[in-house]
Amino acid sequence: MLHRERKMEIVSKTLKTAASYFENFFIQEKVDNFLTYADARVKIPVFFSLIVITVLSQNFWEIIFPLFAFLFLYAVSGISPKVYLRKVYLITLFSFIVVLPHIFITSFEYVILFTLRVYLSISFLVVLSLTTPFFEILRALKFYRVPDTLILVLASTYTYAYILFKELSRMLLARESRKIPQRKYSKEWKESAKNVLGPFFVRVYEKGERVNMAMISRGFKGKFICGEMEIKKFNTYLIMVGAICVIVMWITVKLY
Amino acid sequence: MRDSDVDYSEIILAKNLKYVYPDGTVGVKNINLIVRKMDKIALIGANGSGKSTLLLLFAGLLKPTEGDLKIFDMEINRKNSYFFRKNIGIVFQNPDDFLFNPTVMDELLYTPRNFGISLSQAKKMAEEYAKIFGIEKILKKQPFRLSGGEKKRVALACVLMLKPKLLLLDEPTSNVDGKTRRKILEILKNYSGTMIIATHELKYLEEIVDGVAILSMDKEILAYGGKELLKNEKLLDDAGVL
Numbered sequence: 001m002l003h004r005e006r007k008m009e010i011v012s013k014t015l016k017t018a019a020s021y022f023e024n025f026f027i028q029e030k031v032d033n034f035l036t037y038a039d040a041r042v043k044i045p046v047f048f049s050l051i052v053i054t055v056l057s058q059n060f061w062e063i064i065f066p067l068f069a070f071l072f073l074y075a076v077s078g079i080s081p082k083v084y085l086r087k088v089y090l091i092t093l094f095s096f097i098v099v100l101p102h103i104f105i106t107s108f109e110y111v112i113l114f115t116l117r118v119y120l121s122i123s124f125l126v127v128l129s130l131t132t133p134f135f136e137i138l139r140a141l142k143f144y145r146v147p148d149t150l151i152l153v154l155a156s157t158y159t160y161a162y163i164l165f166k167e168l169s170r171m172l173l174a175r176e177s178r179k180i181p182q183r184k185y186s187k188e189w190k191e192s193a194k195n196v197l198g199p200f201f202v203r204v205y206e207k208g209e210r211v212n213m214a215m216i217s218r219g220f221k222g223k224f225i226c227g228e229m230e231i232k233k234f235n236t237y238l239i240m241v242g243a244i245c246v247i248v249m250w251i252t253v254k255l256y
Numbered sequence: 257m258r259d260s261d262v263d264y265s266e267i268i269l270a271k272n273l274k275y276v277y278p279d280g281t282v283g284v285k286n287i288n289l290i291v292r293k294m295d296k297i298a299l300i301g302a303n304g305s306g307k308s309t310l311l312l313l314f315a316g317l318l319k320p321t322e323g324d325l326k327i328f329d330m331e332i333n334r335k336n337s338y339f340f341r342k343n344i345g346i347v348f349q350n351p352d353d354f355l356f357n358p359t360v361m362d363e364l365l366y367t368p369r370n371f372g373i374s375l376s377q378a379k380k381m382a383e384e385y386a387k388i389f390g391i392e393k394i395l396k397k398q399p400f401r402l403s404g405g406e407k408k409r410v411a412l413a414c415v416l417m418l419k420p421k422l423l424l425l426d427e428p429t430s431n432v433d434g435k436t437r438r439k440i441l442e443i444l445k446n447y448s449g450t451m452i453i454a455t456h457e458l459k460y461l462e463e464i465v466d467g468v469a470i471l472s473m474d475k476e477i478l479a480y481g482g483k484e485l486l487k488n489e490k491l492l493d494d495a496g497v498l
Contacts, residue, residue: 135358159356162400210353213317218414219341219370 033078035131037232038239040140046243047128053250054120060109063116065250069243070123077131087126092119134158138224148223155224163211164204171200266329267291267422267450268314273323275309283309286476287323289469291450298461298483299454301471302496307454308349310471311424314452315346327422342371345420349427349454351407354414355399360391363399363414371418385417390439405436412440416447423451429460456497458486470495 035043050066057063074084095118099111135158138151175196273287284306291297299307312318313325316332325331332340348354357363364382369375386392389409394402399410408428415423428444429437437460444451444464453465461468461483468485470492472478478495479485492498 133358135362166400207353210348210350211356213312214348214354214356217315217317217341217344217346218367219338221338221370225366225369 033131034076034235035073035127035239036133037230038235039231040132040136041143042236042240043128043132044137044140044144046239047124049243049247051121051124053247054117054124056254057113057117057250060113061253062250063113063120065246065253066120066124067116069246070120070127072242073127073239074123077127079127079130083130084123084126088119088122091122095119142224151224152222159211160204160208163207167204167207168200171196171203265293267293267295267327268452269324269326269329270313271324273313273325274321275306275313275318276321282475283318284313284471284475289477289480291452294448294450295467296451296465297453297467297469298465298486299452299469299471300456300458300461300492300495300497301454301478302456302473305471305473305495306475307471308426309475311346311426311452311454314422315344315424316340317346342418343421344424345415345418345422346424347408347411347415347426347428349430351404351411352400354411355407358398359395360386360397360399360402360410361395363410364395364417367414367418381417385413388443389413405432408432408440409436412443416443419449421449423447423449425451425453425455427455427457428453429455429457458492458497462486470497472496 050069054063054066057066092115096111096115099114102111102114135155138155141151141154142148268289268291270287270289273289274285275283277283287310299310301307309318313320314327316327316337319332327340328343330336330339355363357366361382364385365375365378368378368381373381382395383392386395389412391406391409391413394406394410399407402410408431412425412428425444428440432440441460441464444453451464453461455461465483467481468483469480470478470485472495479488479491485491489498
């Protein structure tokens with residue numbers, strides 16, 4: 001019985017941790033580092049190109065270029081190793097396990113190369129997302145003529161996702177503050193699950209309605225609008241020139 | 257529509273106004289009210305008396321279920337909604353519902369940019385109002401990381417920077433400290449336009465308003481008149497405010 005109660009407690013804690021994780025996921029962009037002040041219109045194609053050459057690298061000589069590019073970008077990003085590793089380790093480990101049987105089909109070298117490719121691709125995405133405010137990415141997409149509707153959907157998702165997880169966190173916190181220790185967790189959790197989820201969706205819906213009203217009252221006309229960030233030309237050019245050099249060297253090695 | 261086309265003598269004219277929420281809950285009913293140019297009205301009533309609903313109706317964010325409502329002598333519709341958005345400023349009770357941009361600066365730029373004001377001009381306005389509201393040091397912060405008082409000041413700055421002709425405030429001084437309250441009251445005292453404040457904090461109202469509308473728990477207007485109503489304890493007691 002005690003074992004079952006502990007299991008129920010784990011479910012409750014997991015839900016709370018997940019809500020808190022996603023709530024913070026959307027607001028943990030680092031805002032003051034070298035990469036932040038580079039123009040997102042340049043950063044996106046640069047990171048995309050680096051991911052492409054990573055994926056197309058067929059041996060260690062080729063992958064060394066995106067690897068060095070990543071090490072440089074990571075060094076100037078100022079992201080803490082703890083935050084970075086927490087974001088990349090799971091997918092890298094998963095891909096390693098998935099590709100592991102290839103030791104018997106191809107070679108161990110292939111397994112390492114594959115894992116390295118996954119690790120580097122994820123790392124580029126993590127560095128990009130942690131150094132670029134989400135709305136800067138949207139502005140860059142607008143520049144590249146991505147349809148307004150799609151940008152608006154992304155912007156709304158970003159705004160509402162935060163509201164959703166914040167609301168869930170609040171409800172779980174309120175639930176915890178009123179938990180009666182003498183009661184059995186299992187019974188309590190079952191009751192709470194049905195009493196939390198329904199009201200949660202109603203609350204999020206109503207909250208979304210109020211945010212929408214606030215947007216309309218402030219002149220929202222169905223288009224994504226956001227202020228512009230300060231951009232430093234030196235940072236932008238350095239990243240652009242650096243990326244071009246890496247890509248040219250990678251092509252040279254690839255061809256010869 | 258140009259501003260000069262509009263007669264501003266009667267800013268709000270409500271006749272037998274009723275609003276029922278989709279779940280059948282009555283928001284307000286039998287509302288008859290005239291608000292004239294430059295009036296500063298306090299909308300007071302107990303919790304759940306319909307103050308917020310009435311403000312949302314006056315802002316054109318809810319459509320009346322029954323009755324007539326004219327703002328600036330016009331009914332709000334799709335065609336003239338731009339005019340109303342530009343001339344009516346509303347601040348919600350809960351600033352968390354009102355602030356949805358990534359940074360405070362983005363919040364300040366949001367409304368002017370929506371109304372087609374150039375980025376440089378909008379930035380100038382934002383900086384000017386940030387100074388007035390004492391929020392210039394938090395411009396790069398995320399709004400949801402601010403304290404309650406800071407959020408209120410940001411929300412007010414967002415609305416007041418466009419100098420709306422009709423200002424609707426829902427509990428502007430609730431959940432703020434004394435210093436922030438004084439700052440907000442000082443700004444509201446100097447506001448030159450028509451203003452309706454929904455609140456149940458009576459202590460500070462006398463300094464700001466010149467008229468009072470009291471809502472009953474039946475969601476109707478119990479009394480409407482000058483600020484002497486604030487001293488009528490029986491009336492306030494009946495409304496559940498005291």
